[in-house]
Amino acid sequence: MAKKTHLRHLLENTDFALSYPSSIASSSHTIVLHFQRSLISATVVLRENGKMREKSLTMDTLNPQVKAVEYAVRGPIVTKAGDIERGLQQGQKHPFTEVIKANIGDxxxxxxxxxxxxRQVVALCSFPELLDSSSFPEDAKQRARRILQGCGGQSLGSYSASQGVDCIRQDIAVYIEQRDKGVPADWDNIYLTTGASDGIVSIxxxxxSGQGRSRSGVMIPxxxxxxxxxxxxxxxxVQINYYLDEDNCWALDINELHRAYQAAKEHCHPRVICIINPGNPTGQVQSRKCIEEVLHFAYEENLFVMSDEVYQDNVYSPDCQFHSFKKVLYEMGPEYFNTVELASFHSTSKGYSGECGFRGGYMEVLNLDLEVKAQLVKLLSVRLCPPVSGQAAMDVIVNPPLPHEPSYLQFHKEKRAVLGALAEKAQMTEQILNTVPGIKCNPVQGAMYAFPRIFIPPRAVEESLGISPDMMYCLRLLEETGICLVPGSGFGQREGTYHFRMTILPTTEKLKVLLEKLRDFHIKFLKEYASLEEPKR
Amino acid sequence: MAKKTHLRHLLENTDFALSYPSSIASSSHTIVLHFQRSLISATVVLRENGKMREKSLTMDTLNPQVKAVEYAVRGPIVTKAGDIERGLQQGQKHPFTEVIKANIGDxxxxxxxxxxxxRQVVALCSFPELLDSSSFPEDAKQRARRILQGCGGQSLGSYSASQGVDCIRQDIAVYIEQRDKGVPADWDNIYLTTGASDGIVSIxxxxxSGQGRSRSGVMIPxxxxxxxxxxxxxxxxVQINYYLDEDNCWALDINELHRAYQAAKEHCHPRVICIINPGNPTGQVQSRKCIEEVLHFAYEENLFVMSDEVYQDNVYSPDCQFHSFKKVLYEMGPEYFNTVELASFHSTSKGYSGECGFRGGYMEVLNLDLEVKAQLVKLLSVRLCPPVSGQAAMDVIVNPPLPHEPSYLQFHKEKRAVLGALAEKAQMTEQILNTVPGIKCNPVQGAMYAFPRIFIPPRAVEESLGISPDMMYCLRLLEETGICLVPGSGFGQREGTYHFRMTILPTTEKLKVLLEKLRDFHIKFLKEYASLEEPKR
Incomplete structure (x- = not known):
């Protein structure tokens, strides 16, 4: 049916040519209708018997696991935002002049x-002739030389080892030791990755493994x-949900972990617990006590721990501090530190550098069985290596200029400026959102996102049949104001609650505009669906 | 048992310390033995009851699909070569002074x-301050400006769209049209990838899909x-093998395709045919006629076609020419061109640029069902985007300097030098190998590899119990000469035949040394296992 509708649409909206080459007509009695219109090219071949020639890959024959995948951060709202943006450029009229994208940490x-x-280091590595240029500082040159020494043929264009360039892995180990106040790090446990995502998927x-009740369960927030x-x-x-406590600044509650685990044990084999700290989309920073509880739980239940720590440099609240899972594990004593299997992930994409496009990242994996380790390296080797320029970018993040080096002052000025602005915007976002009736926002303690709860009146919920109410809300917000957010349903939320995720990344000025437009929209939205009950604050 | 052996090994070979902190002793009655030795750190915790604390991830609980993966190009021989190399650096004695790696197209x-x-374009994109430098040519600056215009915030550090940067996709479409003498290319069908591997895996x-007899079968050479x-x-x-014809320069024989297809239909659902042209590891260049036969076969059997064309610039034999599957499909007429689903792959890693480390690549996908196309974009979006610096490198390959531009002469001089040297080495490799009794090498028409057949005497085959005879051969070759090749068993070969893959990438001088050492080794090897029968030529 979808095909027929599509065909009808094409027939009505397209200039088309009927091509009927004699060679084909004689050889196979086929008529070819070839539609071509701007970016879409669709062709339907009608055989003599009137049946369409079937495609080998259709929605019916597509891998069902691929079909099941959802990824809201680049979902339909974002596609629509792109369409509107192109429309604006082509002179289409909208009630706004620009789309503000606050959907992704970019x-x-x-x-x-x-x-x-x-960037100096990456440019020097990319074009080593620049090593002779006097316009680059010595410390950048020294970093570039060291990286190139570690590359085959001293070129960024060689494959690195599957685990990454040795000297970069060594630099990462030193960085982790410093970050964790002397907790030992072995560079043999470090694996460079293509962004953090790649490492997470590999682990x-x-x-x-397993089938049915012995299928692996993965605990996620x-x-x-x-x-x-x-x-x-x-x-x-099997996805095992443990709910973060919205009423307690999105803290992880150990009792909820136990509940989720016990419930899941009935129908699967829980094997992994994933933690995101600082939280995405929730922006909370986990307390040391809570981390210890999680690790104790993982120890007791024999779970593999995956700690997504890509926002480790993004902590804004003066009451909060980043504690790595590894450091806490160490402090719990050798029985824990030498046994609990832990993979932690970091990336060039976030922090103060924000280098998403380079797809740099690393993971540190502790206590991996030696044979399994060899299997991991084998698995990674099929993709040959992570992008070496991303590895170089990662190296700079773990090996920044030292106080005596020429780039020190500028580097720290730039770093402070980025993190300072983010801290300011984190606070502003929370404050302004909390002035809006029907919106409640937890403090943005870290990361780059607010995940406020929004009141959607029951009548609006009823009217959003077919799509989730917060999706409907975000679509209307986009259409009426040009603001692009991601509905909470894309991240998961307690039933009956609604949220959106917004980044705090627009410039302070633009973020203010965004928040004010959002406030006005929300008030209008509430009025439109005015109900007897007062929106909760 | 493996664990016990490992433990015993550690006890016998390691200095170890018995740490028994009071906190632990009192809290959990546990003794921790902590072994640390060079790069390997292994810890075993003995609980009071004497049982070891189990790891959650062991060879027994590892995903069996991961276990099943084999990847010879970075397999045990390469690991061993790395060990020997480090040994040499540390002064260990071997019958050679350097390891020559001819195992990978790097x-x-x-x-x-x-x-x-x-590299100029990539450096300019990485550090745009260089756009003001007079030491970079205008055409490189123009390319860099265009790429940066296509990036969010004009930065290589932004995520690109999941399909890649628009203007780079447009450049690729123009390149394909020129390569294929005017066959239309739509940039909406182009997807940037993280090397070609990423695209191949995604498709x-x-x-x-399916289970049992309806499980998808993939035809591979x-x-x-x-x-x-x-x-x-x-x-x-399900892997469906079709055998290339070694006696006919590794040509693809259409009858063999039919045989493999019919046999496979009994136990699976053949859905895809993969072709590598020019061939890896076999170095043949497919004739136009043969490509047409394959496409006709795919059309008839409703197969999805994946054509791996990453060596399209690597054609050396004057009698051979690269024909893209797409161009041939077009020439077969609209009934084919508008229906057969075809994905073709290219990369920055091979050709004349050899930029493996940048992990750049693209695929062009024809006749994809429109809904499936949206699913593909969704799937790609989970990994966010391919490395943007790799995309920039890809752009240069498809959009090189034009005759009137300042970099034209140097670019073409460099390109010719690389391809000329490869052609020379391809010929030399074939010639020298064919002088060795018991080695027979097809012409290296293209790509970067020779895949000669080697005679392994029956007694040597008998003695290689447990590992494949060509693995044994390559291990001995490595140990005795320092030459690192990959055994043919890692690529597949007809039963009872033995091969190795070697790259033609070492410098001409080093390649000559390699080939002579290889000849001497092979003659010695044959003598050692001298049998009554003469080695076949």
Whole structure:
């Protein structure tokens, strides 16, 4: 049916040519209708018997695991935002003049400037002739030389080892030791990755096995970053939801972990617990006590721990501090530190550098069985290596200029400026959102997102049949104001509650405009669906 | 048992410390033995009851699909070569002074120099301050400006769209049209990828479904590039082998395709045919007639066609010419061109640029069902985007300097030098190998590899119990000469035949040394296992 509708649409809306080459007519009695219109090219071949020639790959024959994947951060709202943006450029009229994208943690796209030192090192590695140029500082040259020494043929264009360039892995180990106040790090446990996503997927892939009740279960926070749910769908693992406590600043409650675990044990084999700290989309920073509880739980239940720590540099609240899972594990004593299997993930994409496009990242994996380790390296080797320029960018993040080096001052000025602005915007976002009736926002303690709860009047919920109410809300917001957010349903939320995720990445000025437009929209929206009950604050 | 042996090994070979902190002793009655030795750190915790604390992830609980993956190009021989190399650096004695790695198509690692213009563009994109420098040519600056215009915030550090940067996709479409003498290319069908591997895995992932006899079958050449068999294992699809004709320069024989297809239909649902042209590891270049036969076969049997064309610029034999599957499909008429689903793959890693480390690549996908296309974009979006610096490198390859531009002469001089040297080495490799009794090498018409057949005497075959005879051969070759090749068994070969894959990438001088050492080794090897029968030529 979908095909017929599509065909009818094409017939009505397209200039088409009927091509009927004699060679084909004589050889196979086929008529070819060839539609071509702007970007869409669709062709239907009618055989003599009137049946369409079937495609080998259709929605019916598509891998059902692929079909099951959902990824809201680049979902339908974002596609629509792109369409509207192109429409605006072509002179279409909308009640706004620009689309403000606050859907994805893409710092540079929102105007953040790259860290000069990082880009100098990458440029020097890319074009080593620049090593002779006097316009590059010595410390950047020294970093570039060291990286190139570690590359085959001293070229960024060689494959690195599957685990990454040795000297970069060594630099990462030193960085982790410093970050964790002396907790030892072995560079043999470090694996460079293509962004953090790649590492997360690789580790999950190792852990998925079994059928039916012995199928691997993966515990993930709700709300979560949808890479997790997408990977779990794709691998046909069992997703085990543990709910973060919205009333307590999205804290992780150990009792909820136990509840989720016990319930899941009935129908699967829970094997992994994933934690995102600082939280995405929820922006909370986990307390040391809570981390210890999680690790104790993982120890007791023999779970593999995956700690997504890509926002480790993004902590804004003066009451909060980032504690790595590894450091806490160490402090719990050798019985824990030497046994609990832990993979932690970091990336070039977030923090103060925001270098998403380079797809750099690493993971540190502790206590992996030696044979399994060899299997992990084998698995990674099929993709040959992570992008070496991304590895170089990662190296700068773990090996920044030292106080005595020429780039030190500028580097720290730039770093402070980025993190300072983010802290300011985190606070502003929370404050303004909490002035809006029917919106309640937890403090943005870290990461790059607010995940406020929004009151959607019952009548609006009723009217949003077919799509989730917060999707309907975000679509209307986009159409009426040009603001692009992601509905909470894309991340998961307690039933009957509604949220959206917005980044705090637009410039302060633009973020203010966004928040004010959002406030006006929400008030109008509430009025439109005015009901007898007062929206909760 | 493996654990016990490992423990015993550690006890006998390691200095170890018995740590028994009072906190632990009192809290959990546990003794911790902590072994640390060079790069390997292994810890065993003995609980009071004497049982070891189990790891959650062991060879027994590892995803069996991961276990099934094999990837010879970075397999045990390569690991061993790395060990020997480190040993040499530390002063260990071997019958040679250096390891010559001819196991992987890693051009820069073997001394090939990067193309200046490509690196200039990447450096300019990475550090746009250089756009003001007079030491960069205008055409490189123009390319960099255009790429940056296509990036969010004009930064290489932004995520690109999941399909890649628009203007790069447009450049690729123009390139394909020129390459294929005017066959239309729509940039909406172009997807940037993380090397070609990423694209190949994504397309395969879409095509895998069904259980038992309706499980998807994937036709691959034997010998093949082991990415295919690895991906098929990982996805639990059915591998359908069609054998290339060694006696006919590794040509693809259409009758063999039919045989393989008919045999496979009994136990699975053949859905895809993969072709590697020019061939890896076999180096043949497919004739136009043969491509047409394959496409006709795919049309008749409703197969999805995946054509791996990453060596399209690597054709050396004056009698051969690269024909893209797409161009041939077009020339077969609209009934074919408008219906056969075809994905073709290209990459920055091979050709004359050899930029493996950038992980750049693209695929062009024809006749994809429109809904499936949306599913593909969704699938790609979970990984966010391919590395943007790799996309920039890809752009240079499809959009090189034009005759009137300042970099034209140097670019073409460099390109010619690389391809000329490869052609010379391809010929030399074939010639020298064919002088060795018991080695027979087909012409290296294209790509970067020779895949000669080697005679292994029956006694040597008998003695190699447990490992494949060509693995044994390559291990001995490595240990005795320092030459690192990949055994043919890693790529697949007809039963009872033995081969190895070697790259032609070492410098001419080093390649000559390699080939002479190889000849001497082979003659010695044959003598050692001298049998009554004469080795076949």
């Amino acid at each position: 710092s540079h796209a929102m105007g953040q400037k790259p860290i000069t030192f990082l 999950l892939k190792m852990l998925v 709700i709300p979560q970053y949808p890479l997790y749910s997408a990977a779990i769908s794709e691998m046909e693992a | 051009s820069h690692a073997m001394g090939q120099k990067p193309i200046t213009f490509l 395969l992932k879409m095509l895998v 034997i010998p093949q590039y082991p990415l295919y068999s690895a991906a098929i294992s990982e996805m639990e699809a």
